[in-house]
Amino acid sequence: MKILVTGGAGFIGSNFIYHMLREHPEDTIVCADKLTYAGNAETLGNAAKHPSFTFYRADISVSRAVEEIFSREKPDAVVNFAAESHVDRSIAHPSVFLKTNVLGVQTLLDACRRHGVARFHQVSTDEVYGDLPIGRRDLFFTEDTPLKASSPYSASKASADLLAGAYFRTYGVPVTISRCSNNYGPYHFPEKLIPLAITNILRGKPVPVYGTGENVRDWLYVEDHCAAIDAILRRGVPGRVYNVGGHNERSNLQVVRAVISLLGKGEIEFVCDRAGHDLRYAIDPSRMERELGWKGSVPFEEGLSRTVEWFLANRQWWEHILDGSYRKYNREFYGANS
Ligand code: NAD
Numbered sequence: 001m002k003i004l005v006t007g008g009a010g011f012i013g014s015n016f017i018y019h020m021l022r023e024h025p026e027d028t029i030v031c032a033d034k035l036t037y038a039g040n041a042e043t044l045g046n047a048a049k050h051p052s053f054t055f056y057r058a059d060i061s062v063s064r065a066v067e068e069i070f071s072r073e074k075p076d077a078v079v080n081f082a083a084e085s086h087v088d089r090s091i092a093h094p095s096v097f098l099k100t101n102v103l104g105v106q107t108l109l110d111a112c113r114r115h116g117v118a119r120f121h122q123v124s125t126d127e128v129y130g131d132l133p134i135g136r137r138d139l140f141f142t143e144d145t146p147l148k149a150s151s152p153y154s155a156s157k158a159s160a161d162l163l164a165g166a167y168f169r170t171y172g173v174p175v176t177i178s179r180c181s182n183n184y185g186p187y188h189f190p191e192k193l194i195p196l197a198i199t200n201i202l203r204g205k206p207v208p209v210y211g212t213g214e215n216v217r218d219w220l221y222v223e224d225h226c227a228a229i230d231a232i233l234r235r236g237v238p239g240r241v242y243n244v245g246g247h248n249e250r251s252n253l254q255v256v257r258a259v260i261s262l263l264g265k266g267e268i269e270f271v272c273d274r275a276g277h278d279l280r281y282a283i284d285p286s287r288m289e290r291e292l293g294w295k296g297s298v299p300f301e302e303g304l305s306r307t308v309e310w311f312l313a314n315r316q317w318w319e320h321i322l323d324g325s326y327r328k329y330n331r332e333f334y335g336a337n338s
């Protein structure tokens with residue numbers, strides 16, 4: 001199978017590419033990524049050495065660029081990770097979120113339709129369901145929970161899900177959608193809570209915690225998410241939505257304190273709350289378990305410890321992001337690999 005992975009230079013997409021190269025050496029991976037601030041070609045350095053890997057620098061919302069890749073590569077399946085993904089940025093500057101996360105998805109869906117691609121998988125998020133009350137530990141998001149986005153980011157992801165569903169129903173494009181909870185692990189961009197906490201502490205800076213720190217997220221180690229998407233790609237049913245999560249609910253304060261405890265140091269600084277801050281996310285992953293035999297396998301404490309180890313062992317990777325030098329590497333990489 002030839003798989004086009006869009007957004008593969010980001011956090012989850014790159015982990016997915018390494019997962020696929022390892023687990024399915026018979027497959028071919030084509031990665032298309034715009035290399036925005038969140039795309040890091042250094043992350044794909046080892047993939048680029050692989051004979052079954054090709055990279056294109058391309059914007060998914062530019063139909064000419066997308067058409068060129070589809071015509072040349074003729075992918076069997078497309079897995080779309082490409083997105084603007086940071087909620088705080090969407091609050092400050094919503095328009096690029098609509099361009100990439102909505103129009104970009106429409107552009108990909110049109111190309112899939114034109115080329116008769118056998119599967120389009122849209123990587124979505126639990127944030128499309130809005131939030132749950134903190135005190136109601138009996139409530140979870142199921143695939144039937146109504147969409148109710150809170151931020152421009154989650155509204156753009158919910159819009160993409162609706163479009164994907166419409167392309168399935170109207171044109172018969174074989175679409176699947178996964179809605180996953182918060183991921184963490186290697187190659188996580190240091191603007192998100194866990195990598196920000198680790199890298200701030202390692203640089204002697206306090207960790208900013210929004211509001212009271214009581215908001216709850218449901219954490220999933222990134223490799224578990226990659227395995228879930230792999231299962232959906234192979235055994236998922238077109239037209240179906242799959243919730244992905246591992247029942248690892250923690251408050252933000254619990255998460256930051258766990259990082260401090262693993263590193264043996266670190267300070268918390270309570271800062272102004274995020275506007276419209278979702279209170280609690282909690283996924284019911286039973287459809288994935290029942291229908292596809294997938295189950296999250298990494299407990300939070302183990303995944304967090306592995307993640308902290310990874311950031312300690314790969315200091316250069318995140319220092320290149322923080323000092324901006326990864327952008328120079330990006331220019332050299334797509335020059336050599338496009
Ligand atoms: P990320 O921000 O780390 O990576 C996004 C990637 O997309 C980057 O490589 C970027 O260069 C690329 N990109 C952005 N705009 C593009 C465009 N117009 N054309 C082509 N490439 C473009 O994001 P992530 O955390 O890896 O998330 C990947 C996907 O998973 C997103 O769709 C996100 O909504 C979803 N998701 C993320 C999480 C999470 O916890 N991080 C959880 C559930 C779902």
Ligand code: TDX
Pocket residue numbers: 085086087088124125126127181182183191192193194196208209210215216217252274
């Ligand atoms: O400095 C911070 N301090 C803080 O308290 C940051 C960056 C975040 N937070 C809080 C906000 C959230 O309650 O921590 C929680 C996690 O924040 P983020 O890491 O920004 O993730 P979140 O907003 O939950 O969204 C993430 O999970 C779902 C991803 O960024 C999305 O792309 C994904 O869809």
